[in-house]
Amino acid sequence: MDLPLAIQCEGVSKRYPHFHLQNVDLSFEQGTVMGLVGPNGAGKSTLMRMVMGLIGPDSGSIRVLGHAMPHDQIAAKRHIGFVAEDMRLYESETIAFHMDFVRSIFDSWDDDYAQVLLRRLDLNEKQKVKGLSHGQRVKATLVLALARRPSLLVFDEPTTGLDPAVRKEVLDEMMNALADETRSILFSSHNTLDVEQISDYITFIYGGRVVESSNKEDFLDGWRRLRLTNPHNRPLPDLPNIKEAQQSGQIWTVTVxxxxxxxxxxxxxAGLTVTAVERLTLEEIFLSIVLSAKANIQMKVAS
Amino acid sequence: MSTSIVPQLVGKDLRLLSRIILTFVVVSLIFIAILAAIWDHVPAVVQGNFGFILLIGPAGTCGIVMLMKTNVLEKEKSTQAFIMSLPVTVKEFTRAKLWVNLPVFGLFWAAISAVAFYFAFARGLFPLGGVPFVTMVFLGGFVAYTCILAVSLVSQNLGMTVLCIALFEMATSGYLWAIAFLNPISQHIWGAVAVWNPTAVGIVAAQLLVAVSVIVVTLLVQNTKRDFI
Structure with a gap:
């Protein structure tokens, strides 16, 4: 029997007074990692909260592990581990208090695995949350999410504000969690290095719209920077896939x-000489997409 | 497994509140002891006013602190995102908060009311004719608490809740003054026997009805919420 998709969003929209998430289509199968990339305010958190059933869409449909959200959120959330950068634990209580609480809810809670995670992440379960650093708090929420052994992990900017060492620890645990081949991850970040490191699929979101969404390899393979010389000042060919073009004297740099x-x-x-064709990093693609999307919006506003 | 996690949520909040509840219970017991110790050594007017303040102070404050901590600070301190990431709906979240706050405050308030009735009537501070009115006073306090609880749950906003507390404090005082001057009530307050005439019964029934209605409306309003973070 085919497994249902990990997440399937179709035509999802949500309007706020100053923000509009528009017609989002997003889906990926179980056992894969979807990286959601976008600048601050792009709509990543709104989309993730809708996936978690915490916000209801104005239109469109969301299915998580085959469950319609937010209607079937109880059934769905039994199989989801959620970690968000702005999620907080009870400051006056210990990590052990939170572990006891989550253990009382999830039959799937794995105590041995929780102890392994505590050791690997260098956490003391007897420590109170108010004494933890930001990085330790994120690691504690990660333990609470992972030790229940969920089918789907939803991570909303988990690495934001972490120092490089803790960021690596968190990313390593996310990778370890993928040892179970049916486990899926939806992971949002504006740190493209993190997304590039662990994602199978990448979706760029900007201004409440999905700008691009595809397999990571195809994605990285599809973008190039061409360095051109244009001694006779010929016009660039009118190609729809030119996303950015910069001129410096006779030298053109074109991103496609x-x-x-x-x-x-x-x-x-067209009379230009191609001197180099270079691959782009995800960071460079991200910047190009953001600049291109911004320019499109400004053109629409101007017209 | 598809059972509700409301019991776990209630247990979690009771654990979080246990020190607060215990503190206020101890303070109440100390105040009751003080009241008992000074009872025969101060004038009746001091007994009445001082006793009322000492008895309702800790219970009322405990109720407000509980609803602030469980309802308002849950949102303000972003622990609600953690709770709502668990298999729970807004409806269940609301039920859990009601199951924590109402029984704890209700028991505390009932115990304080019982002590107040003992001092006021069993020890002869007031004649028994005052029983219906004092019942309305304590029931009025409970109704005001359910309204504040409802606002704290629906708004989860510190400003709104504080404003609501101030408004209900004034409104309850005004309402009780109005009742005290209603002829069918006032003419029996200083009487030797408690008179449960239709007005007294009607007011008590209306207070109970308002308390129940506020809880039902709170559940209905929370059920309509689509965004809960």
Whole structure:
């Protein structure tokens, strides 16, 4: 029997006075990691809260592990571990208090695994939450989410504000959690390095819209930076996949997506010389997408 | 497993509140002891006013602190995101909060009311004719508490809740003064026997009805919420 998709969002919209999440389609199968990338205020947290059933969409449908959200949220949340950067534990209580509480709710709670996680993440369960640093608090919520052995992990900016060492610990545990091949992760961040490291699929979200969504390899493979010389000042060919173009004297730097090997020839035919074709990092793609989306919005506003 | 986690949520809040509840119970016991010790050594007017303040002070404050901690600070301190990430709906979350606050405050208030009745009537401070009115006073306090609890749950806003406390404090005083001057009540207050005439019974029934209605409306309003973070 086919497993239901980990997450399936179709035409999801949500309107606030100063923000509009528009017509979001997002889906990925179980056993994979979806990285949700976007700048602050893009709509990542809103989308994640809708996936968790904490916010109801104005239109569209959301299914999580086959359960309709928010209607079937109790059944769905029995199989979801959620960690958010702004999620807090009870300051006056210890980590052990929280572990006891979560253990009392989830039959799937694995005490041995919880102890392993505490050791690996260097946490003392007798310590009160108010004495923990931000990084330790994130690690504590990670223990609470992982030790219940959920099918789906939803991480909303878990690495924000962490120092590099703690960030690595958190990412390593997320990777370890994927040892179970049916476990899935939805992971949001504006840190593209983190997303690039663990994701199978990447979705870029900007201004409440999904700008791009695809397999990571295809995604990285589809973007290129072309360095061109243009001694006769010829116009650039009118190609729809040019996302960014910068001129410095006779030198042009052009960023394209949906790259294929025939593309350089089109520039050559237009009278330009292609001097280099370079791959982009996810960070560079992210910046290009944001700048391109911003320019599109400004053009729409101007017209 | 699809059973409700309301009992676990209630247990968690009771554990979080245990020190607060214990503190206020101890303070109440100390105040009752003080009241008993000075009872025969101060004038009746001092016994009445001082006793009323000493008895309702800790219970009322305990109720307010509990609802602030469980309802308002849950949102303000972002622990609500943690709770709502668990298999629970807004409806169940609301039920759990009601199950924590109402029984604890209700028991505390009932115990304090019983002590107040003992000092006021069993020890002869007031004649028995005052029983219906004093019942209305303590029931009025409980109704005001359910209203404040409802506002704290629905709004989860510190400002709104504090404003509500101030308003209900004034409104309850005004309402009790109005009742005290109602002829069918006032003419029996200083009488030797408690008279449960239709007005007295009607007011008590209306108070109970308001308390129940406020709780039902709170559940209905919470059920309509689509966004809960």
């Amino acid at each position: 997506n949906q790259y294929d090997d025939a593309l350089p020839a089109q520039f050559t035919q």
